[in-house]
Amino acid sequence: MTVLLVAILIAVLLGWTLLRLLRANDSSAERASPPTESAHPAFIAETVFSPRDWLFIQKEGSASLNALFVHERRIIAVAWLRDCLDAVRSVRANHLRQSRHSQDLNLPAEAKLLLRFFYLSALCRCLLLVVQFVHPAAPHAIALYIQNLASTVLPGQPPELVLSSVAVHEVSRERLR
Amino acid sequence: MWAGVALEVVLIVRAFQGGLLRRFPLFYSYLTFVLLESFAAWYLYRRNPDLYASVYWYLQWVALFLGSLVIFEIYRVALKSYPGTARIARNLLFLVFALTFAKVLVNHSFGSVYWPAATTAELERNLRMVQGFAILAIAVVLLIYAIPRNRNLNGILVGYGLFVASAIVQLSLVSHLGAWFQKLFWYTQPFAYDLVLGVWTITLWSPAPEPVSSSAALNQAVDDHSSLVARTEQDLGRADLGFPGAFRR
Numbered sequence: 559m560t561v562l563l564v565a566i567l568i569a570v571l572l573g574w575t576l577l578r579l580l581r582a583n584d585s586s587a588e589r590a591s592p593p594t595e596s597a598h599p600a601f602i603a604e605t606v607f608s609p610r611d612w613l614f615i616q617k618e619g620s621a622s623l624n625a626l627f628v629h630e631r632r633i634i635a636v637a638w639l640r641d642c643l644d645a646v647r648s649v650r651a652n653h654l655r656q657s658r659h660s661q662d663l664n665l666p667a668e669a670k671l672l673l674r675f676f677y678l679s680a681l682c683r684c685l686l687l688v689v690q691f692v693h694p695a696a697p698h699a700i701a702l703y704i705q706n707l708a709s710t711v712l713p714g715q716p717p718e719l720v721l722s723s724v725a726v727h728e729v730s731r732e733r734l735r
Numbered sequence: 736m737w738a739g740v741a742l743e744v745v746l747i748v749r750a751f752q753g754g755l756l757r758r759f760p761l762f763y764s765y766l767t768f769v770l771l772e773s774f775a776a777w778y779l780y781r782r783n784p785d786l787y788a789s790v791y792w793y794l795q796w797v798a799l800f801l802g803s804l805v806i807f808e809i810y811r812v813a814l815k816s817y818p819g820t821a822r823i824a825r826n827l828l829f830l831v832f833a834l835t836f837a838k839v840l841v842n843h844s845f846g847s848v849y850w851p852a853a854t855t856a857e858l859e860r861n862l863r864m865v866q867g868f869a870i871l872a873i874a875v876v877l878l879i880y881a882i883p884r885n886r887n888l889n890g891i892l893v894g895y896g897l898f899v900a901s902a903i904v905q906l907s908l909v910s911h912l913g914a915w916f917q918k919l920f921w922y923t924q925p926f927a928y929d930l931v932l933g934v935w936t937i938t939l940w941s942p943a944p945e946p947v948s949s950s951a952a953l954n955q956a957v958d959d960h961s962s963l964v965a966r967t968e969q970d971l972g973r974a975d976l977g978f979p980g981a982f983r984r
Contacts, residue, residue, distance in 0.1 A: 565907035569900040575874045576896045653967040658880045660819035660960045667964045
């Protein structure tokens with residue numbers, strides 16, 4: 559019975575991969591462009607996920623104000639995370655587009671990068687779920703963990719943020735407060 | 736059976752006319768073998784049914800071997816312009832065959848036969864599984880690296896992949912369910928193969944132009960891989976560390 563299940567699993571996996579291959583096209587990789595940086599990334603990112611504003615709003619004691627705040631903050635957080643996801647995708651597409659022509663491809667380095675791409679994409683998707691279904695400020699604790707993790711993995715890297723969304727540019731600090 | 740034979744003849748004639756024979760020699764060798772095998776099996780079945788049963792499996796092994804060469808041809812044609820990706824695919828294929836070899840070796844060390852299989856159907860299923868993993872490895876690499884493929888190559892890959900997937904399921908059911916599915920198998924197997932032949936007839940009807948990678952990618956001098964990785968890590972570092980940067984207090 560186990561062999562039968564394994565066989566069916568392999569067949570399904572193979573069929574699914576081949577169908578994905580049929581639907582995939584090369585355009586996404588060819589269109590990839592380098593990520594752009596926002597004018598005030600640190601401010602936007604800090605504001606979006608900070609629990610400080612949320613605590614301030616809660617003190618006002620207005621249910622409608624709370625709801626409005628959560629609604630607006632959620633939209634901004636989702637836009638910010640989607641931008642991060644796009645940035646990771648863009649870097650990945652650019653890398654793969656070039657590395658496929660590489661004559662001296664280093665397998666461990668390539669595998670490590672692919673894992674990191676996968677990790678970051680998965681992280682963005684998880685945070686998107688948390689923001690959409692829990693609370694916009696909920697990822698803060700997760701982020702602190704990531705911060706520690708990232709500083710161990712890549713010490714000395716500048717904590718810059720890649721952002722390109724027009725929506726994020728339109729948000730002012732006054733509106734958030 | 737005759738529908739399949741007709742489709743095989745059409746495929747080979749079209750390949751002659753369109754010059755696809757030169758582009759995919761191993762695939763058309765496989766197809767020609769299957770065509771000749773069908774005639775030989777039919778002749779034997781009518782003349783000597785007892786002999787047919789044993790010869791059938793020998794012919795299947797040869798078809799399986801030629802099928803493996805088709806997988807090699809897919810790898811060769813798809814990745815000939817992409818040495819970096821070809822290297823990844825080679826290593827993945829090596830991993831698949833190394834794991835298979837390790838399994839055979841472990842079985843032998845424990846006093847068992849090289850590949851435990853009670854019936855020839857089980858043995859074929861096991862070998863089809865190895866083929867399945869090899870196709871999966873190539874397909875994943877093509878997908879991740881977005882390697883451009885034309886209609887002809889896509890057709891061969893998807894058609895043969897689906898054929899292997901259906902063979903794995905059917906042979907597993909033959910082993911698991913026994914005699915009653917065995918009877919059904921004589922109908923389902925040719926039906927699945929005819930469907931695959933249909934896919935091949937559509938996708939290999941005429942030669943598709945060779946895929947051209949973006950001129951930018953081809954003209955761009957590809958640096959050594961280590962500097963490319965360093966550059967990507969730098970780009971990724973900016974995107975990556977946006978997270979902790981965002982949550983700094």
